[in-house]
Amino acid sequence: MLQQTQVSTVIPFYIKFIDRFQNIKHLAEASEDEVMSYWSGLGFYSRARNLHKTARIIAEQYSCKFPDTFESLIQLPGIGRSTAGAILSFCFKKKFAILDGNVKRVLTRFFGIQESISLAKTEKDLWDLSEQLLPDGDIDIYTQGIMDFGATLCTPKNPQCHSCPMNQTCIAKQNNLTEAIPVKNKTKTKEDRSTEFYIYECNKQILLVKNRTGVWSGLWIPPQKNYLGKKINLIKQGERQCVFSHYRLKYKYFLIKITNKSDLMVDGLWFDWKEIPELGLPAPIKSLLISLTN
Known part of the structure; x- marks a missing residue:
């Protein structure tokens, strides 16, 4: 639900959804129409369809036990490399990286990356950095920390650089580039x-x-x-x-x-x-x- 959607928007939908579908079995047994009714108003409806399909696959192929390997996770509908990494780090305490929008922003600013984040090379470089920075322990705490850091301090607009514990080593801060990084392609007119x-x-x-x-x-x-x-x-x-x-x-x-x-x-x-x-x-x-x- 948090993919491309703010926490404040998600919370009421999440509470209602979890109250109705309390486990994989409940979700797998529900009809698509019912699942979509609980998602109505949240947008990006392919997420709901993929969530429902994934629940049914896990129920049928894994006896409702969520798979805990990267190879299994990325085969499920709607789960890519970053989501798989989040599941593995948060739920199974395994050493896997994530690369959501918050993490991309933190890394590009701290390391002063001025190439467009939409480029394949930049994406690869960011994945490499994200994996190199992983700690050997407390992977779930680290993952939550870097996400929250981007959401609360290293924000898209008006970043709180004065409160940042890394403001002396952040290349974007030292070179007055925080507003210019991360670099994105120009937005097309709708x-x-x-x-x-x-x-x-x-x-x-x-x-x-x-x-x-x-x-x-x-x-x-x-x-x-x-x-x-x-x-x-x-x-x-x-x-x-x-x-x-x-x-x-x-x-x-x-x-x-x-x-x-x-x-x-x-x-x-x-x-x-x-x-x-x-x-x-x-x-x-x-x-x-x-x-x-x-």
């Missing part, structure tokens, strides 16, 4: 995308379809096509937008009332309006639908 959502209502129920592509894959959304042509009973319409990491989505919505569900030949399911808060919907769509009930 492109605009557009779509439409058709919210069909019949007998206090609405039709939703399972999305199969993009960032909202696996989530329920209203159909993005008008299946009734021009002869529609339009109740309400409007426009909204939501912003993703690489693009801005602008969408129009149409609330349409129909009298017979059979008029719609769509592969979807009908849900009561009151079920909306508990469904696995993208946060912007859930917000929209809830607003339409008021």
